Amino acid sequence: MTFVAKPRVHHPLLPTNEIGLTRRDYEGLVSTLCAGCGHDSVSAAIVQACAELAIPPHLFAKVSGIGCSSKTPSYFLGNSHGFNSVHGRMPSVATGANLANRELYCIGVSGDGDSASIGIGQFAHIVRRRINMLYIVDNNGTYGLTKGQFSATNDKGSTSKKGVPNLYEPIDLVSMALQIGASFVARSFSGDKTQLVPLIKAGLLHRGFAFIDVISPCVAFNNHNGSTKSYDYLRTRGASVVTADFIAAGEEITADYAPGEVETVHMPDGSQLRLRKLDTSYDPHNRAHALEHVLEAQQEGEVVTGLLYVDPDASDCHEILDTVETPLNALGEEELCPGSDALERINASFR
């Protein structure tokens, strides 16, 4: 692996966002992943989304597990703290980080090996806990760093580069997230930035647990004919049900939609998410319906993408625990230590 420094000087004509920063201020180190890796597109989409939201970069906290996907937090938001933890355990680290400071925007990046195999327990439980974060899985169906073993999200019958079929049933993280209570569930494709960027923006502003499963082809080990996670397969079999257009707070609404086709979801910060249903019968607020649709499409060999489910009124873990508004990491002795008088009363209760 090499460390390549990016030029520090920005192009003078680079557009700036509302807080005067350019896209470059949201970038990280140069990626060391393979050329053409879907994960780099996801990182680029994160950079674009964060820059467009005009959130100061240092207010993000990036967490990841182990694997190609988990390396990517180095490649975006270089002015944010990041934590590359242990394999499959990012959800617990994210939970602790979020409990400590509820004001940061937490982005977790994981992979299919990291979240669907070794970390499936932690994935399930962070969904249950409703940690306020955006959780992205760069899903390529393969173990890249160890050279191409099948992962648990690989479809049964999908073949390896050498033509050997996968014998086991796949785990679908989207269905799982829907089933155990995620309040924002989306699936996208790393090659579809137009779809992915608004989803990332919406996921970041969603209060509660936002999950995006991004099919992100592995050009080295899982992009051949016979793979169901290849660019070609996704381009032919991907089907979007609901696309989301993100409209920042105060932004003029210019897009013109046919009546009845668009639904507006109001985000906590005043921004709006405009959902365009490509299939008018689809209801993105009905968990059971969403789950049914995902499973049916899966049977047909289709990959459903878009914003599959959203509950704009969801609560997060801090609301469940009823913690104070001040971040717990900002409380000092005054707020935390009950003092010697209280201790005397406690002593008395033990007599």
Add this chain to the structure above:
Amino acid sequence: MTTYNDFVIRFANVNGSGSASANGMFAKALFRMGVPIATRNIFPSNIEGLPTWFEVRVSEDRHHGRREGVDLMVAMNAETYAEDVASVVPGGYLLYDNSKGLDRRLFRADITEIGIPIAKLILPEFPDPKQRKLFKNIVYLGALSALINIDFEVITGMVSTQYRGKDELIAPNIHALEIGRGYAREYLDCPLPIQLRRTSGLGDSIMIDGNAAAALGAIYGGATICAWYPITPSTSMAEAFEKHAGQLRTETDTGQRKFAVLQAEDELSAIGIVIGAGWNGARAFTATSGPGLSLMSEFLGLAYFAEIPAVLFDIQRAGPSTGMPTRTQQGDVLLAAYASHGDTKHPLMFPSTPRECFEFAADALDLADRLQTPVIVLSDLEIGMNDNLSEPLTWDDDRRYDRGKVLSREDLDAIEDFGRYVDVDGDGIGYRTLPGAHPTKGAFFTRGTSRDAYARYTEAPEAYTENMDRLLVKWRTAASLVPAPEISGHGHRAGIVFYGSTAMPMGEALERLADDGVQLDAMRIRGFPFSQEVTEFLYRHEFVFLVEQNRDAQMKTLLVNETGVDAAKIVPVLYYGGMSISADIIQESVLDHYEKMRLPRLWAVGRGTRGGTPAMQTVIGRGTPGEDSVA
């Protein structure tokens, strides 16, 4: 001959029968009479139906370790009757329910039977079978009040406070107490020659278990996040934290809480949450026991290498594997010291009393922040789950939390160059920044992979080695910050070393050994890495006994490994049966060694315990004090 405040009483019950509440009242009544006691719950890993024992050691001399033998057995469990009868010391007493005939073959001529027809007495008084089961326990408590002189008003007063709010239960409980007391006074010789008397010696002492004390210490020490997974015997610590924090850290106007407790899905997640919180600048801890510590090992290595504060309480139980989940042991010492792969080691703290559990909990939070590493507090079931006499907990209101080297936004503005792992001060500890601290400075990437002083990924041998060596510098800093050993006695040729709950019987054991002509310097280890004082104590003595509660002499391994002391100098005294180690075991083991090695008993010339005659003498055979006395 009547003796006062000096006996062991044991209650043999069936778990789930309501005995815990009656037995707890018994202990509390003695405490409120000013009688020094230590309690031990010997319970099964089960909810209902298996044997359980509750033992109280009454000792005006404040001997609170376990003592072998039972002076008064309250045998309420037919299933364990034979072993319960057998455990009574000659001359002791057996209280039992003689409503039904019992197997006469079990009776012993050398003990006094005290039969009370408890079931028969209760039958006409309480129609409800459930009540009868519960009140059996209260009846024997009433009988004991007469037999050993428990102040009756203290007990009845306690019934009234215990059932405040459920007032309908007060009268029947008091009635059951009176049934037992009345029977004893009418039909039995009361009081027995072993009995209680009020003392004023307890002062402002409290009765508390180590887990509750540790939980309070965590609250006082500023922990805001507790992540845990239920496992005996640590569960009560997390529960106590939640209970007390709920009372002490809830805002009165909003009802919002200045803490968060998460019951995680497993121990891996629990320690992950703690580490995530520590990375993000909140004080966090987890409480677990052996199996949990095994699971947490990978994460502990990450926190060691990435240098993240974390506090872990290991309330040890008997291993290996599931072992004896409700029995005590000190079997996690080596695992805790070196948990995780690669060259990893962690500072340890060894509390011996509930008060130390309180103090070490708060200190561990400071130490973890100062050292930017996981700190493990090794308590055990004996200290953690048993109510014991303790000095009151104290807190200095001027104390400020030591948050260690954390750079604020202002600090970052003032410095030119920030490198997370640069050893600026030469103590091996770098400066860290918290997420969100500064818009443009101080951000870095935390990772378990190798990095240089500026937190940049590298596999360069020099950078890796430099970092690992800096961690050793930090390790030496840690040795000066963990609690110092407590050393007593001076100038004897032999020493005795112990730690944690093994301290409980040690005072008594040392007194007895002194009577036997064996005088030892004593050292209680309280922290790891070992300070110079620990090493010097080992080197200063010709040999030292090392008393611990595990099979493999784990602390010996640690001492030999870390201090380089000659292993042959350390004589292990081991007990690992799951009850806590007793003074009897320590005394016997030490004397056996003297006998086997044909060592002279009085080392220190002129320090003879009897008559003060300067002499040295080799005693062969386990002598009584009379035989030991110098010629």
